Amino acid sequence: FVNMCLQVFLIECIGPLVIYLLFYFRLPLIYAPKYEFTASKHLVVHIACVCHSFHYMKRILETLFVHRFSHGTMPLRNIFKNCSYHWCFAAWMAYYINHPLYTPPYYGEKQVKAALAVFLFCQLGSFSIHMALRNLKLPGCKIKKIPYPTKNPFTWIFALVSCPNYTYELGSWLGFTLMTQCVPVLFFTVVGFIQMTVWAKGKHRSYLKEFKEYPTLRSTILPFIL
Template sequence: MSAVCAIFSSLSVIPDGPYLKDSVNIQSLAASSIITLYFTDLGQQVSWTTFFLTEYTGPLLIYLLFYIRLSTIYDQVETTKNFRHPVVHLACFCHCLHYVRHLLETLFVHKFSGEHTPLKNMIKGCVFYWGFTSWIAYYINHPRYTPPCMYKQSTKLTLMCEAGNHFINVALAHQNHSGNKACFPSPTYNPFTWLFLLVSCPNYTYEVGSWISFTVMTQTLPVGIFAFLMVIQMSLWAQKKHKLYLKKFYPEVRRKAAMIPIVF
């Protein structure tokens, strides 16, 4: 279906059970000549590509609106008087790089197993990301923003985590579509993928690392709160995926942590 948003329904053989795939032949499910199918209205759905493109485009554009210091956001007199510290430009570059990477990976790297997701999930995601971006960008780009010290080291760490996240996602995409489903994703010649030796979800490790280092770089409360929430969310996702890996690849995964080497 080519529509961005559409209404979907699904069938199952037991109430509130797993939905049947489109490729399933109904005759193969029937133990007798009679079978009961349960209809579920899934409501308005959007594709996963639309979901992520919408979710990530917002923060990119919103941050740039604060970065150029629109007169409707900041006092124009203060804006012209205050010099911008280099960390403000670096923060804009790192923040935009983060979401540009997500957008490009959505288009050219990731392959989504499910075709659609509820529209309400996209709305909740946009409220979360867009709202936090407005809060974060307002403080960092404010004319009275006090620049922190020792921001150069954390900037380098942020960029390293962004690079590591990208290379892990590329490695996972190649593994998932190589036809080899019998082994756990393994490190490649790229040093950024060597984290696979210690954790089962290194992409979440790098994601958390980038936001923690961005917090140190900017030293603002909104970024710290956002980073804290991301650590919680990534930890939950990592634990869930780690349990699936343990069932499928127990010998390779049993000595690994989920997200943080040795600790978690």
């Protein structure tokens, strides 16, 4: 590993990916013995597994090949704090979504399709923002620049918010919440939104402090709202 930040991000992403799959495949000791290694009869359960796995595989690949970490070290306690947060929430939501008694969304297939569209749109948006931020700063260059929209339509949201990566992340989890209609997922989304808002406000203040010409109309994370 190049630095501690990379280790922490990889560990906190690999954990939820593996944990969720343990519940999806219904390994022994998780549910009643008669359900061991059985598959759910609901299509949404399988779609949710693909989406959850895709999200964390995307984060792992972005950590390895896209993100550039500005801080080379991270307190050891952050590993336990970050992993506890992501791993426990992954187990909590996976337990209920993959439970043999799980009930599909109220509006059925239409709700799942709409939620899937939101999820995929925001995942593409998230990747586009991360690539735009990567291209903004060359390796070894300490000169900071203001992020602006590029030719990629997914980056046009830069005209409205300072941290669109968090905006798209929130959208992804809202889509996943709508898809699964599961309380633990909703709770995870709300907690994540609160934390991302704190980070986004810090980044927004940093932009305003560093750049006198920073666009004053930009919101922090939600256009025209927050």
